[in-house]
Amino acid sequence: IAGITQAPTSQILAAGRRMTLRCTQDMRHNAMYWYRQDLGLGLRLIHYSNTAGTTGKGEVPDGYSVSRANTDDFPLTLASAVPSQTSVYFCASSARGGLAGELFFGEGSRLTVL
Amino acid sequence: DQQVKQNSPSLSVQEGRISILNCDYTNSMFDYFLWYKKYPAEGPTFLISISSIKDKNEDGRFTVFLNKSAKHLSLHIVPSQPGDSAVYFCAAKGGLAGSSNTGKLIFGQGTTLQVKP
Numbered sequence: 001i002a003g004i005t006q007a008p009t010s011q012i013l014a015a016g017r018r019m020t021l022r023c024t025q026d027m028r029h030n031a032m033y034w035y036r037q038d039l040g041l042g043l044r045l046i047h048y049s050n051t052a053g054t055t056g057k058g059e060v061p062d063g064y065s066v067s068r069a070n071t072d073d074f075p076l077t078l079a080s081a082v083p084s085q086t087s088v089y090f091c092a093s094s095a096r097g098g099l100a101g102e103l104f105f106g107e108g109s110r111l112t113v114l
Numbered sequence: 115d116q117q118v119k120q121n122s123p124s125l126s127v128q129e130g131r132i133s134i135l136n137c138d139y140t141n142s143m144f145d146y147f148l149w150y151k152k153y154p155a156e157g158p159t160f161l162i163s164i165s166s167i168k169d170k171n172e173d174g175r176f177t178v179f180l181n182k183s184a185k186h187l188s189l190h191i192v193p194s195q196p197g198d199s200a201v202y203f204c205a206a207k208g209g210l211a212g213s214s215n216t217g218k219l220i221f222g223q224g225t226t227l228q229v230k231p
Contacts, residue, residue, distance in 0.1 A: 004157075033218070042120075042203060042221040043158070058218070090157055102148065103219060105157030 003027070004106035006091050012112045013081050021076040021109045023091030031094045032074040033058070033103065034066060036087040043090065049074055081113045117141050118206050120222035128230050133191040135225050137204030140185060145208035148219065149178060149189050152201045161202075162189070194229045201226050 007022045025032065030051045035043040035058075045058030049068040063085060065077045074093075078085055088110050092103040119138045127133045137147075145166045150158035164171040164178045164187065171178050177190045191198055204222040 035221075040123075040223055042118075042223040043205075043219075044221070045218060048218055059220075092157075102160045102163065103150075103158075105159070107155070107157045 004091055004093060004104060006089075006106035006109050008109060009107070010110040012114065013078075015082055015113055016080050019078045019081055019111065021078075021089055021091075021111070023074045023076070023106060024072050025074075025091075025093045025104075026072065027093060027095070027104065028071060029093035029095045029104070030071070032068065033092045033094075034064070034074070034076045035090045035092060035105075036060065037090060037108070038087050046076065046089075078111075081111075083113045085111065086113045087111060116223070118204055118220050118222040120202075120204055120225050122225050123223070124226045124228070126228045126230065127194050129196055130193045133189075133194045133198065133227055133229065135189040135191075135202050135204075135227065137187045137189075137222050138185060139187075139206055141206070141220075142182075142185070143208055144206040144220075146206070147178070147180060147187050148205045148207070149176075150203040150205060150221075152203065152224070158203060166208075191227075194227075196229050196231050199227055199229045 004025045033048045034046040037043045044060045047066040049055045052071045088108045090108050091106045094103050117140050148163040149161040151161045152158040162173050162176045164180050180187045201224045203224045205219040
């Protein structure tokens with residue numbers, strides 16, 4: 001079944017450690033996104049990529065980095081995790097030129113930073 | 115500053131009745147509005163959208179109304195079913211510089227809908 005795969009689904013991490021959340025899509029969508037979901041704040045955009053080889057900052061980019069070496073993969077890295085990065089992280093993709101704004105989401109990665 | 119706001123954290127309705135979820139926004143440059151539905155332990159899924167040039171869009175039991183002068187939109191679910199119980203997110207597109215041709219969305223905080231049998 002086509003879609004977005006995120007890994008890991010859940011992770012507990014010590015503060016200061018490096019962590020990479022993986023995201024792979026098989027829909028050949030050009031654009032990909034990383035959002036974090038926090039209670040009372042909804043989903044907030046961390047980073048995005050309109051096409052392979054390009055990335056951009058969203059609303060809350062600090063402490064995170066991304067890369068887009070190819071169309072399918074869009075990993076999110078926390079270089080030195082802090083407790084405020086405890087959240088549920090969602091990767092999403094969209095087909096540029098498709099239904100305006102419609103995103104397809106993965107099932108999320110729950111990250112706890114202690 | 116929250117550009118998209120869902121001021122009701124939760125809503126409870128009886129099966130068969132109407133559910134009305136509300137959303138307010140501040141940026142008049144938004145050109146598309148979307149509703150997403152999210153079940154626990156799953157990612158959000160697209161439900162329905164509306165262009166800023168329209169005031170209503172209907173898809174089966176789901177209708178979205180847009181009032182641009184009030185910067186307000188609402189999602190109506192009629193009739194509500196227990197399977198509609200989920201978190202509903204309102205989202206908007208186009209308010210960020212250079213975002214008009216991308217999928218970058220700004221989301222509200224979400225409203226948890228409970229439909230009682």
